[in-house]
Amino acid sequence: MSQGPALVWFRQDLRLADNPALAAAMDVCSSIIPVFIWAPEEEFPWAPGAASRWWLHQSLLELERTLTQRGAKLVIGRGPSAETLLELAAASGAKSVFWNRRYEPAAIARDTKVKTMLREQGIAAESFSGNLLFEPWTIQNTSGKPFRIFTAFWKACLTESAPPEPKPAPKQIPVPASWPPSLTISDLDLDPAGPKSTIDWAGGLREAWRPGEAGAAEQLKMFIDRAIAAYPVARDRPDESGTSRLSSHLHFGEITPRQIWHAVHRNKARDGAANKTGADVFLREIAWREFAYHQLFHFPDTTHKPLRPEFRHFPGHRDPRALKAWTQGKTGYPLVDAGMRELWHTGWMHNRVRMVVASFLVKHLLLRWQDGAAWFWDTLVDADLANNTLGWQWTAGCGADAAPYFRIFNPVLQGEKFDPKGEYVRRWIPELARLPDRWIHKPWLAPVQVLMEARVELDKNYPKPIVDHDMARKRALESFASLRKS
């Protein structure tokens, strides 16, 4: 308790509960200075998109609010991380900096540099494990290498001792006698819907989400109370709300996988057998996030290069017109278009539909998965480098434990199976709303009379398919066959 104030550097851990860096700082230092820095490094090479920045802005306001409740502040800085931390340390007399680790390649490089610079200046710098269940270097196969198969990976995780119990948020935070200078959150210009915006761009986002630690905890509680038992089946239904919707909260560290793990296990112990399957299936999804982070740590090039090198020669095209039709939700396949429009309007897309639209881009349109990943990165409110990278490589067949090349989603069948009444499609494509269920996923096959009555004019108010499914499927299979030969 004698080291003076500590800087606690918040990054993608915008919470007070289960925050090991904050807890450690409070253990050894007499007072705490919470800091958030918007650094140029945060915008290279993966600058967050508008939806992600909106969330970050809201989440920072929430963090500031909870800190204020505890008598503290959130000090806001702008500029290169290392220099800004050094300035804040000089201004406050802090002799130590604490943070929770990040695992993106650029963040690792930056944090390593920051640690060195701080220590050279006589400032203690400590990083902690706060955002994963297990550190990536601790999970290995019997040959001491990282897993490439998910099930084997998760099995190995489950033989480890359970992740530590999360600690609750501190009730009070000891504050320094004086605070270093700070910008305001608005000064960071993160919010694209902020005062400088002329349109209310974020209306859809505001309706759909409640960023921040409290919103995250509430969402988890609601999911466990109401939805986890039905999760194994309901999660596949974009027309219902059977998923956890925790992705953004997890990305910004408003909630941790450890908190989720323990909450789910507590509920599993309390409830009957009915919830056990739901609990295990849901934790497997949390495990996929874990797997994605471990993959990104061990194979940092996979953000832009296929994990399996033979896929370098896969004929991924650049076709601006096809890409545009995909991004705008004008491919002529209702499920694909509904998903892309949901993404544009809410910054989010149901996971089942993400797979369908991604498969469509890679296998029907033969476009580069990197271009699809870039669009998701720009538009998703939960854009996460590890999850996005693994997801796209998985779809394209070039990643770890990837979808086999012959798994080509049929957008019509997927629609009929998982959106049987077309409610999801009608919600996002109002011009198709009057079509009967039978044709809602394949309007181009509907009789003329039906189309007229539904006021659907193909290629006028809704496009015909930009590519024929049977042809595209055969073409994709041939492309993969040629890949094998080369």
Add this chain to the structure above:
DNA sequence: TTTTGAGTTGTTCGA
């Protein structure tokens, strides 16, 4: 040491 079987999310074809 070698072998064997299994591996998130599918579709089509033919019996």
Add this chain to the structure above:
DNA sequence: GTCGAACAACTCAAA
């Protein structure tokens, strides 16, 4: 309508 097979190649653990 239902059902099983086929559609690769590789990773990994267990036998």
